[in-house]
Amino acid sequence: MLIKQRFVLDTSAFTDVELRNKLGDGDLTKTIENMVDLIAKARTKLNISCHMPPVTYKELIDYISLYDCPEEIKTRLDTWIVKKTPNRYETKIPSQIFYEYVRDMRERINKGMKIAEEMIWEAATESLVMKSRGHERQKIEVNTIGEAIREFRKKYRSALRKGTLDSAPDLDVLLLAKELDAGVVAADTGIKSWGERLGLRFLDATSFPKMIQEYLKYYR
Incomplete structure (x- = not known):
């Protein structure tokens, strides 16, 4: 056997x-x-x-x-x-594993927050520039804010979910x-x-x- x-x-x-x-x-x-x-x-x-x-x-x-x-x-x-x-x-499960997981998630959360701050500054700056040049609100929302949200989601997902247990x-x-x-x-x-x-x-x-x-x- x-x-x-x-x-x-x-x-x-x-x-x-x-x-x-x-x-x-x-x-x-x-x-x-x-x-x-x-x-x-x-x-x-x-x-x-x-x-x-x-x-x-x-x-x-x-x-x-x-x-x-x-x-x-x-x-x-x-x-x-x-x-x-x-x-x-x-x-x-060894307590060391739990400790490492919590530390890993804390680092990912901090990284995610930094990404959010950077994307907000970029979107806000670009929106102000476009507004000063006379662009319509709808164009600003689609071209600047919409693109910023898509880019943020991609970076945030990679920072918080890639390489860890997320479900x-x-x-x-x-x-x-x-x-x-x-x-x-x-x-x-x-x-x-x-x-x-x-x-x-x-x-x-x-x-x-x-x-x-x-x-x-x-x-x-």
Whole structure:
């Protein structure tokens, strides 16, 4: 009997753009079909099980519903993905990790505030210049304020969200992996960064199917 291996999958383990290009020729439905085939073979032949927290699984189903994926895909996912809520009360996380997370978020908030201040000054200055040149209010709002808001959102999102845990599904993935002593599969840099801090095995979304395919070459 092969040693049991467990992996906890993030939504990005199915939806990552690079994964789609490599595994499904850019098509989401084809990518998920190929992933499910590999997961089924891994479970039946290699004693590898793939898990998702319910909140993360719902996020995946909601996502593929937007792309009108066939109902059969959802049925197959429901069959081969093990859904389990992490034990949030008993799973132990070192206090140092919590300390580092709070410090990281404080630094990101300060950075976000600085970005907001800079964008306000830029938009206000440009608006005054345009007004002094006789531009109409509507043009100022569209060309200056509207563009400033779009640029602010892009910079703010990058400052506060990139490379950290910014949602309940992300956190549940790590908690479940910690509880099950499982590997984590994702294309999310925040999950990777904090998963490694927790001492969890991490596989990039594009590496996981390659690993399964390599294992299957030697299956007898």
